[in-house]
Amino acid sequence: MSPHASSTRRFGFSAGHRYRVEAWTPAENERVFGRLTVPHGHNYTLDVTVRGPIDPQTGMVIDLAELKRIVTETVVERFDHADLNADPLFRGRVPTTENVAIAVWELLAPKLGADRLAQVRVWEDPTLYVDVRGEPPGGEPSGDMAVDVRGEPQ
Ligand code: NI
Numbered sequence: 001m002s003p004h005a006s007s008t009r010r011f012g013f014s015a016g017h018r019y020r021v022e023a024w025t026p027a028e029n030e031r032v033f034g035r036l037t038v039p040h041g042h043n044y045t046l047d048v049t050v051r052g053p054i055d056p057q058t059g060m061v062i063d064l065a066e067l068k069r070i071v072t073e074t075v076v077e078r079f080d081h082a083d084l085n086a087d088p089l090f091r092g093r094v095p096t097t098e099n100v101a102i103a104v105w106e107l108l109a110p111k112l113g114a115d116r117l118a119q120v121r122v123w124e125d126p127t128l129y130v131d132v133r134g135e136p137p138g139g140e141p142s143g144d145m146a147v148d149v150r151g152e153p154q
Contacts, residue, residue, distance in 0.1 A: 001053075006118050007061045008049040011071055013080035016041040017095040020085070039083075042124050046075065046104060051118035062116070074107050097124040098147055101132040109134070127151060 019036040020029050029037050048071050050062045078087070084095035089103045101122040109117050114134050123129040128151040 002056055003054050004052060005054050005061050006049050006051040008047050009064055009067050011046040011076050013076050014041060014043050015079050015082050015084050017084040019094050045123035047121040049119040050112060050116050052116050070111050074111055075104050097122055097130045101130040105132045
């Protein structure tokens with residue numbers, strides 16, 4: 001069995017959003033989300049990790065140029081300088097960092113393979129990130145995702 005490894009490539013995109021639950025009144029949204037109801041933007045950082053066996057010929061888990069092309073075409077070109085609330089991916093889904101990470105996972109899993117896509121990490125700013133991971137290899141293929149939120153005090 002050839003050795004396995006994880007390879008991560010970093011991307012960036014700038015996007016706008018606001019937090020708002022459509023079914024709620026403005027007062028309810030204001031009470032729960034406060035200033036986050038006001039449209040504003042973030043410079044997001046996206047780390048995409050792919051895992052798998054290291055190809056004995058190429059010495060690679062994945063061609064990182066190919067990974068760059070797929071993520072750029074699928075995610076970066078879609079979200080960069082976009083209003084996330086206007087994207088159909090966020091219809092009925094508040095564009096929190098958690099939901100941005102899940103949307104990125106949903107966009108990339110069909111392209112990279114859910115078994116090869118190990119983790120999507122979305123940084124909203126340098127102090128806060130969210131990880132979404134699929135099932136570990138050998139786990140039940142339930143399609144469940146694990147979401148971790150990490151933040152540091154500003
Ligand atoms: Ni925000």
